[in-house]
Amino acid sequence: MKNVLFIASEAVPFIKTGGLADVVGSLPACFDKRYFDVRVMIPKYNCMYQKYKDMLEYITNFYMDYNGRSTYVGIFRCQWNGVTFYFIDNEYYFSGESAYTSDMKWDLERFIFFSRAALSALPLIDFHPDIIHCHDWQTGIVPVYLHDSFHEGEFYRDMKSVITIHNLKFQGTWDVKTVQNYTGLSSYYFAPDKLEAYKDANILKGGIVFADAITTVSRTYAEEIKTEFYGEKLDGLLKAREHDLRGIVNGIDYNDYNPETDNFLANKYSKKTFRKEKIKNKRALQDQLGLERNDGAFMIGIVSRLTGQKGIDLVAYIMDELMQEDVQVVVLGTGEEQYENMFRHFDWKYNNRCRANIYYSEELSHKIYGSCDAFLMPSLFEPCGLSQLMALRYGTVPIVRETGGLKDTVIPYNEYEGTGTGFTFTNFNAHEMLNAIRYARGVFVAHRREWNKIIDRGMDADFSWWNSARQYQEMYDWLKP
Numbered sequence: 192m193k194n195v196l197f198i199a200s201e202a203v204p205f206i207k208t209g210g211l212a213d214v215v216g217s218l219p220a221c222f223d224k225r226y227f228d229v230r231v232m233i234p235k236y237n238c239m240y241q242k243y244k245d246m247l248e249y250i251t252n253f254y255m256d257y258n259g260r261s262t263y264v265g266i267f268r269c270q271w272n273g274v275t276f277y278f279i280d281n282e283y284y285f286s287g288e289s290a291y292t293s294d295m296k297w298d299l300e301r302f303i304f305f306s307r308a309a310l311s312a313l314p315l316i317d318f319h320p321d322i323i324h325c326h327d328w329q330t331g332i333v334p335v336y337l338h339d340s341f342h343e344g345e346f347y348r349d350m351k352s353v354i355t356i357h358n359l360k361f362q363g364t365w366d367v368k369t370v371q372n373y374t375g376l377s378s379y380y381f382a383p384d385k386l387e388a389y390k391d392a393n394i395l396k397g398g399i400v401f402a403d404a405i406t407t408v409s410r411t412y413a414e415e416i417k418t419e420f421y422g423e424k425l426d427g428l429l430k431a432r433e434h435d436l437r438g439i440v441n442g443i444d445y446n447d448y449n450p451e452t453d454n455f456l457a458n459k460y461s462k463k464t465f466r467k468e469k470i471k472n473k474r475a476l477q478d479q480l481g482l483e484r485n486d487g488a489f490m491i492g493i494v495s496r497l498t499g500q501k502g503i504d505l506v507a508y509i510m511d512e513l514m515q516e517d518v519q520v521v522v523l524g525t526g527e528e529q530y531e532n533m534f535r536h537f538d539w540k541y542n543n544r545c546r547a548n549i550y551y552s553e554e555l556s557h558k559i560y561g562s563c564d565a566f567l568m569p570s571l572f573e574p575c576g577l578s579q580l581m582a583l584r585y586g587t588v589p590i591v592r593e594t595g596g597l598k599d600t601v602i603p604y605n606e607y608e609g610t611g612t613g614f615t616f617t618n619f620n621a622h623e624m625l626n627a628i629r630y631a632r633g634v635f636v637a638h639r640r641e642w643n644k645i646i647d648r649g650m651d652a653d654f655s656w657w658n659s660a661r662q663y664q665e666m667y668d669w670l671k672p
């Protein structure tokens with residue numbers, strides 16, 4: 192039996208700001224339980240829903256020296272979906288209104304505390320991991336600690352570490368002195384071949400240097416990040432470590448995202464019945480959002496963090512042109528103010544055709560996946576992307592830019608061969624995107640049988656976790672034969 196511990200900053204159903212939570216919360220249940228015991232550790236945020244906080248069972252607490260103070264660390268536990276989740280408690284650090292703040296220095300202090308506390312808690316939880324699997328910059332310091340002070344203790348000596356990069360853009364960077372204080376690491380670690388990058392300390396870089404294996408969430412992104420355009424200034428390092436770097440594409444939870452059983456939908460449907468049944472959801476959503484009741488309007492959904500990564504600039508650029516056609520656009524997302532206001536503006540300007548829902552809602556997200564004709568994701572970069580997988584599963588045809596995981600998961604429609612699951616474009620160019628949307632709408636309007644076959648193929652594609660879980664298992668076996 193191999194023991195693996197995920198250490199991460201978010202996990203569904205407890206706390207979610209993006210796809211990271213979906214992965215950390217749903218992947219561990221999909222390992223072969225005969226050979227792998229995979230558990231998860233996250234912070235105990237006060238902003239978790241009360242019903243989840245009520246489920247947690249207190250285990251124990253201890254005090255840890257951190258940033259010059261003796262600091263309380265509580266440990267809680269709960270079972271969810273057959274997986275054990277541990278929670279690190281400290282009110283000072285985790286009582287805020289959200290998982291992350293806009294203050295990077297404070298977040299560094301919080302997540303370095305969490306990483307250190309997570310490792311320190313291990314001897315007290317009756318679970319000895321063979322492999323520690325970290326995710327993104329928030330836990331990037333863990334492999335460094337395993338190389339350093341923790342290495343001295345018998346308990347930690349043989350532990351291997353993996354770091355998964357879900358998004359290279361965020362690296363956890365601040366001046367060396369501050370980070371050195373938080374981490375308590377010696378100056379040996381703050382050199383350009385270790386944590387230092389361009390004069391600052393960079394936590395993710397430390398993780399990439401010291402982890403025994405590095406993964407990212409699609410094959411294409413694993414290649415892209417070795418180039419200057421996508422490498423976020425770490426392309427040289429990633430190239431140097433390419434033999435330890437692999438891309439394993441994400442899956443989604445096929446129970447949570449299933450149009451046959453989804454209680455959020457006005458009307459459930461399957462691969463067999465979507466032709467007749469899905470349109471009822473479109474009408475219900477039009478009614479709910481106050482859009483024109485119109486079966487023929489090409490309804491495009493967007494569920495996204497509203498940031499530069501997601502290609503929202505392209506949408507802004509062609510929105511007026513797009514709105515001249517028989518199209519409806521339904522947006523659900525939060526993020527940068529300029530993008531939020533941009534969609535609010537279009538909502539006002541094209542009131543019966545565009546609806547901007549600027550908030551977070553699990554329920555509305557499912558309704559969008561289960562009602563729209565197409566799903567738009569024109570990302571500038573996309574490590575994997577889960578939304579397009581959800582769209583495929585719900586028979587909502589993705590229109591995506593060919594980058595990262597989008598390229599690996601959406602097969603471009605080929606009208607001559609009768610293949611493909613979506614519509615794609617290559618360059619980060621608004622009119623290329625508009626052409627792809629127009630092409631899709633053309634098929635939707637004039638070749639409905641063809642359109643439905645695209646949906647058939649999309650719903651047939653298998654993006655459940657099993658295949659990816661197997662690849663992680665192989666990697667764990669390689670690390671610890």
Ligand code: ADP
Pocket residue numbers: 208209210211213494495496523524525550551552553556575576577578579
């Ligand atoms: P990222 O992690 O970069 O945000 P992904 O496509 O991997 O992108 O995952 C995004 C996840 O967050 C999906 O599950 C999507 O449905 C969800 N999501 C994004 N914005 C919202 C929102 N405003 N309300 C509900 N769910 C959202």
Ligand code: GLC
Pocket residue numbers: 209210211214357358408441573574575576577596
């Ligand atoms: C990140 C990426 C997204 C990926 C998710 C889960 O948030 O932006 O592409 O799907 O992590 O791995």
